[in-house]
């Protein structure tokens with residue numbers, strides 16, 4: 193078969209060489225290319241064309257399955273990283289989403305690398321619920337033939353840190369599987385520890401499985417990743433500085449919330465997002481809080497330290513580990529387990545005053561994690577822009593006013609013309625239906641409505657014929673109806689088929705989106721019968737569970753579970 197993929201323009205050859213090689217490759221047979229690959233490997237090994245012999249055919253490859261459970265893509269991204277590394281080492285590697293398999297299908301697997309995150313309050317990612325429950329079930333299959341290792345993702349700020357990875361790890365061992373290496377638990381700065389754990393684990397599996405796993409074809413062939421889009425080059429460590437081109441407050445001046453529509457220029461980034469994706473934002477801490485932290489730590493803060501605290505360290509959340517580290521450092525007694533609740537680093541430093549060295553202080557702190565915001569636009573409508581919808585987080589605990597790091601940075605400190613550091617967080621599990629004629633029901637109260645503005649722009653630009661139904665909720669019709677005019681225009685155009693709203697404070701009794709769903713239950717059943725996909729986006733604690741309970745009440749648990757399995761009940765909740 194002729195080769196359809198040729199050398200890219202960026203290959204390290206001159207234009208004439210590229211053209212000559214392409215003309216050879218395009219007419220070569222698979223056998224000729226395999227020979228050539230081996231020949232080049234042999235040249236490289238022997239360090240000279242005269243002695244070159246084609247490399248030996250690959251030895252039997254060690255099978256490896258990388259099983260991941262993810263909500264927002266981190267576990268999947270690590271699984272991909274592990275797959276690339278394992279491929280280079282010569283493993284016969286397979287990547288499997290927990291959403292698409294069962295423990296019964298995994299039980300015969302010889303080598304299993306499991307990567308899973310924890311959500312909610314110690315819950316599995318939504319798409320992994322079935323797998324998780326089946327694994328913990330009394331009827332779960334035995335895993336006696338399996339050797340495994342678990343990478344658990346989490347956030348130390350949560351009481352049930354890495355709970356799901358821990359439980360799966362313990363369960364596999366209880367079901368007879370053999371642990372290859374100890375589980376690793378990773379906090380929000382997981383890239384470096386997870387990366388080196390993956391490398392060590394693969395090395396271990398490889399060494400224990402066969403003497404040499406380096407497949408000859410992989411030792412000297414440079415892998416060109418054709419699938420990689422340019423925009424993926426921007427990462428949390430190397431973000432793109434996007435200019436803010438529009439910065440508008442959407443909620444009225446009398447609203448209790450301050451929600452902004454922010455437009456960012458992605459020009460020159462090559463960053464290609466799809467509706468449903470989110471942007472990661474590398475935000476900065478409040479400079480006033482940085483000064484307060486420095487003062488409480490007995491430091492006057494030269495510029496470099498002040499900048500580091502503003503840009504790189506998490507100076508707000510407080511973990512149990514920080515409390516014990518602080519007690520060890522200061523020689524004080526750590527307060528009890530519940531003390532961290534509602535408190536931050538500044539409270540800890542002020543509770544037991546101590547003079548720190550800059551290094552002691554920074555060692556105590558976690559890296560500042562990025563925050564994610566659903567993209568509220570479609571490239572087909574917004575071109576090289578991404579729009580965000582950001583609600584300012586402000587609250588009071590223990591007598592102190594607290595401010596959200598990123599939302600306040602974006603809404604209050606950044607202005608039009610400033611630059612904001614961003615990177616793409618793809619969300620392949622929250623996409624419009626592939627079939628444009630499928631109806632969609634979008635349930636998005638508050639900022640949860642953001643991706644649905646992107647969905648509507650996309651459906652409009654592509655002329656998708658499927659019906660669209662939005663269920664929106666907030667506090668007050670007058671002050672909080674986000675993007676009101678746009679929804680009304682789409683209704684006039686006939687693109688938005690139906691709009692139901694629930695404003696909680698416009699009448700004596702509280703009314704939320706789940707109540708609007710109940711009122712429209714007959715229509716909802718009809719839409720589902722017609723093949724509709726149901727999307728839910730927004731607050732996890734206060735909304736997603738109530739909406740889920742209501743959907744169970746209207747549709748039954750069995751039907752909702754089936755919709756989820758069929759990719760017709762999709763959630764992006766945070």
Ligand SMILES: Cc1cc2nc3c(=O)[nH]c(=O)nc-3n(C[C@H](O)[C@H](O)[C@H](O)COP(=O)(O)OP(=O)(O)OC[C@H]3O[C@@H](n4cnc5c(N)ncnc54)[C@H](O)[C@@H]3O)c2cc1C
Pocket residue numbers: 264470508534563564565566567581582583584585586587588589595596597598599600639640642764765766
């Ligand atoms: C995939 C995804 C998409 C998202 N999309 C959006 C979006 O489109 N728009 C949007 O505005 N947000 C969105 N978020 C949420 C966003 O990422 C941030 O979590 C949010 O803006 C708060 O970040 P912050 O840095 O301002 O606050 P932080 O500094 O992170 O503070 C928030 C923390 O403060 C504490 N807290 C907050 N309120 C209270 C209270 N009343 N009492 C006690 N403690 C409290 C909680 O511990 C909370 O976790 C999304 C999140 C995810 C994961």
Ligand SMILES: Cc1cc2nc3c(=O)[nH]c(=O)nc-3n(C[C@H](O)[C@H](O)[C@H](O)COP(=O)(O)O)c2cc1C
Pocket residue numbers: 261262263264265266267268308309310311312313314315317345346347348350351352353354355380732765766
């Ligand atoms: C709403 C929410 C709830 C979370 N709950 C927990 C938790 O209970 N325990 C924990 O260790 N981590 C928790 N996390 C942190 C995630 O596990 C962490 O962000 C992880 O990297 C996500 O991986 P994923 O993208 O593969 O789902 C939570 C994160 C969010 C946004």
